[in-house]
Amino acid sequence: xxxxxxxxxxxxxxxxxxxxxxKEVVRRYKPYLDKIGLTYTQYITMMVLWEKGEIGVKAxxxxxxxxxxxxxxxxxxxxxxxxxxxxRDEEDERNLIVRITxxxxxxxxxxxxxxxxxxxCLNIDAEEAQTLYRILHKLMSDF
Amino acid sequence: xxxxxxxxxxxxxxxxxxxxxxKEVVRRYKPYLDKIGLTYTQYITMMVLWEKGEIGVKAxxxxxxxxxxxxxxxxxxxxxxxxxxxxRDEEDERNLIVRITxxxxxxxxxxxxxxxxxxxCLNIDAEEAQTLYRILHKLMSDF
DNA sequence: CGCGATTTAATTGTGTACAATGCAATTGTA
DNA sequence: TACAATTGCATTGTACACAATTAAATCGCG
Numbered sequence: 001x002x003x004x005x006x007x008x009x010x011x012x013x014x015x016x017x018x019x020x021x022x023k024e025v026v027r028r029y030k031p032y033l034d035k036i037g038l039t040y041t042q043y044i045t046m047m048v049l050w051e052k053g054e055i056g057v058k059a060x061x062x063x064x065x066x067x068x069x070x071x072x073x074x075x076x077x078x079x080x081x082x083x084x085x086x087x088r089d090e091e092d093e094r095n096l097i098v099r100i101t102x103x104x105x106x107x108x109x110x111x112x113x114x115x116x117x118x119x120x121c122l123n124i125d126a127e128e129a130q131t132l133y134r135i136l137h138k139l140m141s142d143f
Numbered sequence: 144x145x146x147x148x149x150x151x152x153x154x155x156x157x158x159x160x161x162x163x164x165x166k167e168v169v170r171r172y173k174p175y176l177d178k179i180g181l182t183y184t185q186y187i188t189m190m191v192l193w194e195k196g197e198i199g200v201k202a203x204x205x206x207x208x209x210x211x212x213x214x215x216x217x218x219x220x221x222x223x224x225x226x227x228x229x230x231r232d233e234e235d236e237r238n239l240i241v242r243i244t245x246x247x248x249x250x251x252x253x254x255x256x257x258x259x260x261x262x263x264c265l266n267i268d269a270e271e272a273q274t275l276y277r278i279l280h281k282l283m284s285d286f
Numbered sequence: 287c288g289c290g291a292t293t294t295a296a297t298t299g300t301g302t303a304c305a306a307t308g309c310a311a312t313t314g315t316a
Numbered sequence: 317t318a319c320a321a322t323t324g325c326a327t328t329g330t331a332c333a334c335a336a337t338t339a340a341a342t343c344g345c346g
Contacts (some may be wrong), residue, residue, distance in 0.1 A: 002246075004255060005193065005251060005255060007255070007257060007259065008176065008190055008193060008194075008251065008254060008257075008258060009190065009194055010187060010190045010191060010194070010206070011308085012258070013187075014262075014265075014272055014275065014276055015165075015168045015169070015172070015261070016167045016187060016298090017276065017279035017280055017282075017283055018161070018168055018275075018279060019165050019168070019169065019187075019286055019313050020207075020279075020283060020286075021165075021210045021279050021282050022158075022161045022162050022164075022165035022166075022273075022301075023165075023208065023304095024208065024282075024283075024286050025158045025162070026158070026303095027161065027303095027304080028150040029158070030304095030305095039330095039331065039332080040162075040332090041331080041332060041333090042331095043332080043344095044156075044162075046151060047151055047152065047153045047156075048153060050148065050151060051151075051153070053153055056294095057294080058293090058294065061240075063153070064163075065163045065166065065167065066332095066333075066334090067333080067334065067335090068219055068296065069295095069296085069298085069333070069334055070295075070331095070332060070333055071295090071339070072295065072296055072297080072316065073296090073297095073331085073332085074164060074331085074332080075332090083289070087162055089306080092292045092294090092341075092342070093292095093340080093342085094293065094295070094340070094341050095293095095295085095341095096294085096295060105345055108148060108151065109334070111151060112147060112148060112150070114151075114280060115150040115151060115155070115156065115179070116150065118158070119157075121300095122157075122282065122285075123281065123282060123284070123285035124281070125284060128278050128281070128325095129157055131274060131278065132157060132161075132275070132278050132279075133157055133160065135247060135267070135271050135274065135275050136160035136161060136163075136164050136275075137160055138266065138267070138271070139160075139164050139167075139265065139266060139267060140160055141163060141164060141266070142265075142266035143163075143167050155343080160318065165288095166333075166334095169333095170333095170334080173334090173335090177313095182300095182301065182302075182304060183302090184301080184303090185301095199324095200324080200325065202324090209302095209303075209304090210303080210304065210305090211300085211324075211325050211326065211327095212302095212303070212304055212305080212306095212325095212326085212327080212328090213302060213303055213304070214302085214325090215325065215326055215335095216302085216326090217301085217302075220301090235311075235312070235323095235324090236310080236322095237310075237311050237312070237323065237324045237325070238324070238325085239324080239325060239326095242338085275309055
């Protein structure tokens with residue numbers, strides 16, 4: 001019963017489960033992230049800052065695959081929350097540096113259990129998770 | 144060098160590559176979708192209509208994992224483009240039915256090559272694609 | 287050195303996503 | 317059969333995403 005439109009069926013797409021799973025996982029983070037007052041995008045931004053302490057907006061965008069249209073307002077929001085500081089690079093005034101604050105660093109202790117809680121609520125075993133991780137990273141090596 | 148914050152590192156997340164790959168794949172569709180005047184979300188909506196001809200908004204939302212807040216304006220946009228008609232179910236006026244138009248059906252011929260073109264521009268072989276598909280669908284079975 | 291090209295963040299405009307709320311139609315039940 | 321509960325789409329408000337444009341700072345070449 002193959003017809004020339006078979007490839008256009010939703011069930012035959014790889015993009016759609018990727019898109020649907022991504023949204024669902026973000027949705028499942030929400031209850032935990034609400035408790036610490038972050039959105040998902042703010043959370044991955046804080047992850048980078050927890051690890052690096054400070055970073056330029058350009059490098060941050062490359063790490064998160066986000067551009068300034070997304071990051072500029074988001075970083076201002078996080079500054080308003082007192083989690084980071086924004087300052088111009090004195091060497092080159094074009095660059096904006098974001099640096100984590102004490103309050104931002106303290107938030108890490110409230111976030112530390114989130115990854116385990118999330119893992120527990122996903123229907124995936126360790127081996128499949130690792131396979132998924134590997135394939136997705138291989139895809140990303142091409143971006 | 145393991146510390147208690149290791150799980151909070153971006154590189155140790157499964158959610159992040161999922162999120163990044165999903166966005167990147169949608170971004171790569173854009174040049175092809177621009178040619179037929181659809182966004183990605185409009186494209187997957189049309190996929191359902193190409194297959195089913197007509198469907199209620201509730202069932203459409205369940206199929207795409209989207210709610211009325213997303214679908215209501217999107218379906219009005221597609222109606223304005225002349226690709227579908229919106230009408231109330233005469234049996235139960237609460238239900239809105241969307242039905243594809245001739246113009247909407249004709250668009251399928253312009254879209255038919257998109258899945259192959261997309262497949263060609265992703266750095267993934269057939270076996271990995273199948274594994275990825277299987278794992279993501281297993282995840283989705285839980286939504 | 288002067289000045290056009292490049293780099294970088296910010297802004298603007300469009301289109302999702304989704305929680306929360308509103309509201310009209312229908313259903314279930316006393 | 318009233319009427320409270322439920323259902324289903326629409327609306328509102330918030331927050332991304334990202335393309336395109338702008339504007340300021342720096343670079344590089346003649």
